[in-house]
Amino acid sequence: MLIIMGANTHENANLQVMNMLEQAGITGYPVNSGKRRLICLGQNLPEQLHENLLELSTVEKIMPIKTPYKLASREYRPQNSRVVVGNRVSVGDGNFVVMAGPCTIESEEQLFSTAAAVKKAGAHILRGGAFKPRTSPYSFQGMGIEGLRLLRQAGNHFDLPVITEVMETAYVEDVAFYSDIIQIGARNMQNFPLLREVGRTGKAVMLKRGPSATLEEWLMAAEYVMATGNEQVILCERGIKSFDPATRNCLDLGGVVAVQEKTHLPIIIDPSHATGKRSLVPPLALAAAAAGTAGIMLECHPKPEVALCDGPQSLTFDQLYRLLQTVRQVVQALNIEEAAEFEELKVGA
């Protein structure tokens, strides 16, 4: 249930509603999204209280949202959301956005040569890992703050907004300072204190789906970010676990299409992590474009064979360039046919 306060209401109006809820033994969770004040409830309202609240001049309306996620639901916001990144790239408004870059930032030279290739190929956002969640404590864990600085410099130099992952609350401020989108990795999808902390920065957040998270759990994680008042959330599917060890992960494109009916948030596909294998990335990137998703995230490297992390799934610069050419051709083909009927859908809220 969502209580929507009128535009420009004072904080005192919120307190009044919170008091009325508390007297009824109901916990309300106030959300101040900047644009307006909301109060989220994990349960239904008794009929009388419902009426009393509606009679307040400060309460605009009460939405009986059935799904456990409220702010992330299409019930709350029927039209697609648009997340504006670095003041110049829109995710979710019908463009097909490409994020690309190295898995891990290894050196200035590696990062800048990759950023140049990313720019030349026509990608829109530069990715690069400075803090790496590694399965083994005995593997390279990333360049840290120094990596963040390099990423920012490369982004500025090639006029590309940048995205990078944060793994712990202690570094959220740094990552927010140096990047345009803060990435939450798949392993941290249900790291609730971290979700809250990145939400509070007000920066755009890209939330990767956990490898065995249900679609509902994924949206509930997004709700943790949104409950801080930060609505700039992008979702990212990177493959789920299956019973078949022959493939690294199973890209759940059907799940993405299904969950898009439930949420207004834009969804990005990461075929690099989904497959773990270079030759499988292009067909799945094209599939993501044809399925109407909001974009893709790709890994590339000047010399994949010597990459410190995930080399086998990194594209060469030439492969990236050619893939994005074909991607654009597919996107254009869809637009010809579907422009009319999808028009309305593609305009952001």
Added chain:
Amino acid sequence: MLIIMGANTHENANLQVMNMLEQAGITGYPVNSGKRRLICLGQNLPEQLHENLLELSTVEKIMPIKTPYKLASREYRPQNSRVVVGNRVSVGDGNFVVMAGPCTIESEEQLFSTAAAVKKAGAHILRGGAFKPRTSPYSFQGMGIEGLRLLRQAGNHFDLPVITEVMETAYVEDVAFYSDIIQIGARNMQNFPLLREVGRTGKAVMLKRGPSATLEEWLMAAEYVMATGNEQVILCERGIKSFDPATRNCLDLGGVVAVQEKTHLPIIIDPSHATGKRSLVPPLALAAAAAGTAGIMLECHPKPEVALCDGPQSLTFDQLYRLLQTVRQVVQALNIEEAAEFEELKVGA
């Protein structure tokens, strides 16, 4: 390991090799594909026997195939296979083939009106179930032989080859008589006696992947068909089981792309069964086209809301028509870009 006999060798040559193997305690499995004789081995040959066999004038070569599937492997046949259906439709040679029709044949009227819509939409093959594997013994089990007859008539009337499922050896002869492609359903993927029986008909066989079959188990099932000498095998992915009850199945497009690197057999996608929901079919059908698969299989119905089986996943005729228009646009877009580099790959063996 595969022993390839020379072209036009007499059966006696086979017997000689079989005897030599038997004396060494090795079981050989002779395959007569019509084109040539082969002997498949589940194990390696001792060095001396290997040499002795090669010295026979009737033995052309011995291929040390590493995968447990031999005839289905790219090691055996590097180029894509082409399965010709009903003397007029080629599956696997670079065309994007569309099979469409009702889940279940319910009546002459239902089938013929659907076949007309399938033809008009530009699909190439007509599907329809006469024998239905139902989870409950108390559900409609199909029209049986009468359904087969109707399917053949509809196919003839609209000049469309037809495909239908067989569930037991007792009906293999009938299904082979009335159809152009025999379908093995997902639940029967490892029904080995049935696989052998459909193989022996010499008809084209479409083998659906079991909902929890690994890619290797899938190819091993195809091998059972091919070991009868029947190389006319098409694979079909229809979604695998995942941990998320929110979607019916999980379309494993990444698995398809991965297994295509291992096998020369053409692979068809079934987004209707993969999703179980009409609105999710188009984006996944388009994704299948963009990913470079051999085709799709779609369910449609004149009135999905009253279908006896799987109505919620059946497209209306209008949706089918519009979807195939967009599919052709995507296929064309890919061809513009990739014609040159994929040329060689697309020519059948």
Added chain:
Amino acid sequence: MLIIMGANTHENANLQVMNMLEQAGITGYPVNSGKRRLICLGQNLPEQLHENLLELSTVEKIMPIKTPYKLASREYRPQNSRVVVGNRVSVGDGNFVVMAGPCTIESEEQLFSTAAAVKKAGAHILRGGAFKPRTSPYSFQGMGIEGLRLLRQAGNHFDLPVITEVMETAYVEDVAFYSDIIQIGARNMQNFPLLREVGRTGKAVMLKRGPSATLEEWLMAAEYVMATGNEQVILCERGIKSFDPATRNCLDLGGVVAVQEKTHLPIIIDPSHATGKRSLVPPLALAAAAAGTAGIMLECHPKPEVALCDGPQSLTFDQLYRLLQTVRQVVQALNIEEAAEFEELKVGA
């Protein structure tokens, strides 16, 4: 919905009810269990027809069973079922039954020495495969009819009822002739024609759970057998597929305990196939006993290291002997504590 006819009603009474259903456009599925006549419905009855049927003197009662499985449900039969095998062993009445023997019958010597060890260890039923469902067409497929004959002889010689698998309808009659329990393997759990055929033999049937079958799908498969009037069904859990390639299968003991609340059929555990590894069999066999299941099925071999199939999971005779000693100790410990409270539950229907 189940219509229960009165004891000793004539077939004509059934026909009358079937006619009334047909006139209402409802398909009834008559079941003659020997003890009494039933008519199963996949849907609900209109109120008026429901009343009219109840007014018939031949109709005893109408049970509104909510689950899609009717005869297999506890709604239909609240108390545990008991399946009597070979006129001397009861499965499901509170004893802990042990089935043991070789995966595959390889020779008279191998089988008889194993049967002797099985008897000595105190197991109750002899198992042995004559028809083997092998993933590869190039693997040993079993001794066939000759294996069935040997199994019967060994059973007779050591006074042990025998169980063996059938894979196709063509051999159902033979397997029913030579064995006391007909096993349906995991890959054939949804081979519906085969389920019907083994049901019709009237012999006890052991139905293995498919490696990715839900609990409901498993009971629906049992329902196919029971819908033939054969109520002698035993279920067998042999491990399900999981995302972890480190273990062959995942023994779903929690699923067994959960499904036992839904069904009155006895459930056997197969730790040999669940683990695929000898050293893991004893702890899981003991766990099965402690969890209160109806019994276990174990593989053993005189020389596991040279077994033609599944050697790594076969116990030695000595291991079998010692394991069953401990199993009995655990069963006895449970009985001391739980005898009183479980007494009622353990008495068969």
Added chain:
Amino acid sequence: MLIIMGANTHENANLQVMNMLEQAGITGYPVNSGKRRLICLGQNLPEQLHENLLELSTVEKIMPIKTPYKLASREYRPQNSRVVVGNRVSVGDGNFVVMAGPCTIESEEQLFSTAAAVKKAGAHILRGGAFKPRTSPYSFQGMGIEGLRLLRQAGNHFDLPVITEVMETAYVEDVAFYSDIIQIGARNMQNFPLLREVGRTGKAVMLKRGPSATLEEWLMAAEYVMATGNEQVILCERGIKSFDPATRNCLDLGGVVAVQEKTHLPIIIDPSHATGKRSLVPPLALAAAAAGTAGIMLECHPKPEVALCDGPQSLTFDQLYRLLQTVRQVVQALNIEEAAEFEELKVGA
């Protein structure tokens, strides 16, 4: 690879080895376990360097451990580990340890009455959640520090060591202060910064397996804790995700038995979270005892029907009391039979 330094070597000895590694471009990870110094390597040593290191008087030996987890492996430590908790309870030395208590600490009264029941039933350790990882941001998140204080008081009052979960690094110090075992929840199994932080406290750590973590990923997570020099790690299996929505999780008892062959760390079973249903807890608790695991963790509540969290899986006090009686009977039965052969195994390292 593990480099084991001699007992009582000075830190300078470590530095010498680290220098030699660095000059060879190899990263060493020094571990000071209190007892002795180790240096872990994620890769192999060149032959010459291997010899040179062995010649140092300060290096005792170099162990070529093949698994990616080093300190958690049985290669490193063949005998079972023993974790001593609160100076009086040993986990992993052959006793079957029972942890019990409420899912969530709700009030002093609720906690103390539960602790009394836990003590009376004969359990060894008191559990209770103060910080709760909830799927929804709109659910009760726990009493926090106040809950920790109550837990400590209840533990002291009833002479029970206590265990509670920590979710973020900011509270690690508090949780370490108030509890005897720090629990890492399933969702945080790969929260690597948190693992390091709890490791550094030197307190016993119980690491729950993630719901889709492979056995290897689980041990790698334990390795993160152990790499801080803290060897007091207990593993806890709480069910994994499966394809069947009929059960909440699938208790992977086979995986526990399999992983125990790879690791010396003690493993506890949590049947409450694995099943999510009260009636299924006792059979799985007994199965855990029979399978030879190190113990169980159970949830109980004075009035499960009004519990703030996970009521449906909480045992009543009476159920807890009777279950533990039966558990002891099973454990005793196993000891009679297996005492002799397992004697050696059960003595901690």
